[in-house]
Amino acid sequence: MHEWALAEAILATATQIAEKEQLKEVSEVTVRIGELQQVEREILRFAIKELKNDCFKHAKFRFLNAKTTLKCRVCGTSWQFKKNTLDEATVEAIHFVPEVAHTYIKCPKCGSPDFEITSGRGVWLDNIKGVK
Amino acid sequence: MVDPRTTVINRRLSKVKRIVAVSSGKGGVGKSLVATTLALTLARKGCRVGLFDLDFTSPSTHIILNAEKIVPQEEKGIVPPIVHGIKYMSLIYYSGDKPAPLRGEDVSNALIELLAVTQWGSLDFLVIDMPPGIGDVILDLLRLINRVEFLVVTTSSLLAFETVKKQVSLLIELKAPVLGVVENMKRTKNATIKAQTEKLGLRYLAEIDFDDAVEDSIGDEVKLLNSSIGRAIGQVVERNILKDDGCGKS
Numbered sequence: 159m160h161e162w163a164l165a166e167a168i169l170a171t172a173t174q175i176a177e178k179e180q181l182k183e184v185s186e187v188t189v190r191i192g193e194l195q196q197v198e199r200e201i202l203r204f205a206i207k208e209l210k211n212d213c214f215k216h217a218k219f220r221f222l223n224a225k226t227t228l229k230c231r232v233c234g235t236s237w238q239f240k241k242n243t244l245d246e247a248t249v250e251a252i253h254f255v256p257e258v259a260h261t262y263i264k265c266p267k268c269g270s271p272d273f274e275i276t277s278g279r280g281v282w283l284d285n286i287k288g289v290k
Numbered sequence: 291m292v293d294p295r296t297t298v299i300n301r302r303l304s305k306v307k308r309i310v311a312v313s314s315g316k317g318g319v320g321k322s323l324v325a326t327t328l329a330l331t332l333a334r335k336g337c338r339v340g341l342f343d344l345d346f347t348s349p350s351t352h353i354i355l356n357a358e359k360i361v362p363q364e365e366k367g368i369v370p371p372i373v374h375g376i377k378y379m380s381l382i383y384y385s386g387d388k389p390a391p392l393r394g395e396d397v398s399n400a401l402i403e404l405l406a407v408t409q410w411g412s413l414d415f416l417v418i419d420m421p422p423g424i425g426d427v428i429l430d431l432l433r434l435i436n437r438v439e440f441l442v443v444t445t446s447s448l449l450a451f452e453t454v455k456k457q458v459s460l461l462i463e464l465k466a467p468v469l470g471v472v473e474n475m476k477r478t479k480n481a482t483i484k485a486q487t488e489k490l491g492l493r494y495l496a497e498i499d500f501d502d503a504v505e506d507s508i509g510d511e512v513k514l515l516n517s518s519i520g521r522a523i524g525q526v527v528e529r530n531i532l533k534d535d536g537c538g539k540s
Contacts, residue, residue: 163367163407171294190291251384257392257400261385271391282291
């Protein structure tokens with residue numbers, strides 16, 4: 159996902175949660191970022207800074223890394239996603255739509271594209287803290 | 291943990307007046323040709339149009355449009371390139387000409403990703419080329435975007451229409467608007483599909499004669515708009531979609 163679109167989505171979702179929990183001000187937002195999507199954190203941090211409203215004025219944004227594990231549905235092999243085994247164009251395609259990993263990545267043991275992304279696929283809002 | 295993507299989907303579509311999904315219970319009935327022709331026809335009428343190919347595992351609208359060497363721009367998301375006057379989006383920008391073997395959950399994730407990231411801007415119509423059946427894409431569209439209108443395509447075959455009945459039944463049950471049914475590749479004067487469509491309480495929008503010339507029109511939008519599909523969809527647009535109100539109004 160594009161970092162600016164992602165920043166907007168994170169802030170919109172965090173705002174919804176803050177409103178639901180009646181937070182006057184958000185102090186901390188924790189975002190879990192799956193390795194597969196290769197989000198550029200500095201761009202994301204900059205985009206959040208540019209897009210955020212007053213509710214997030216003093217909020218700290220914490221980014222947690224989630225390793226990407228893939229598991230073959232055919233032979234059961236599990237393996238870690240490694241960006242450096244792919245060319246630049248493939249890395250970029252997966253950055254925008256992680257599911258195209260099924261187009262470019264195969265099971266290292268049996269060669270099947272039928273694998274499950276068991277962890278580290280996308281981006282998740284992990285936690286929000288604030289003042290009521 | 292919360293997935294932030296779904297929150298922005300309706301914001302991305304907030305300047306899109308109408309969303310028309312071209313669907314069917316069966317594959318091979320001509321959905322992609324009808325969807326592409328519909329988008330081209332609306333664009334020729336002066337409407338601002340987007341075309342979104344959601345048939346991720348078997349995309350074909352890029353071939354119909356001869357849009358194989360274009361790429362989207364990045365601007366706070368993905369901006370679809372304009373092809374023959376249409377803003378065009380497809381997974382092929384990322385999967386290329388290689389297969390994308392996706393299971394249901396992957397299809398759902400790819401759909402949410404593209405809906406969350408695509409900057410359509412202001413459109414009168416977003417036309418969606420749907421995959422066949424009543425699987426993840428149709429369920430996700432109904433869940434995530436509450437205002438999709440469906441244009442259903444069948445052939446004269448009762449086998450195709452049987453699956454259409456199931457899809458329409460689901461849409462009616464879920465209170466999704468159905469514009470009507472198009473009967474494609476018609477070879478006889480048999481009126482069974484028309485009668486059955488009306489029995490379901492739906493509008494029979496058009497019958498499209500089987501046209502050998504359609505195959506030659508693939509990749510050539512002028513030929514396509516002059517084919518039997520082009521003429522029939524032109525009438526549907528005038529009569530049933532735009533009516534007298536012009537672009538973006540029902």
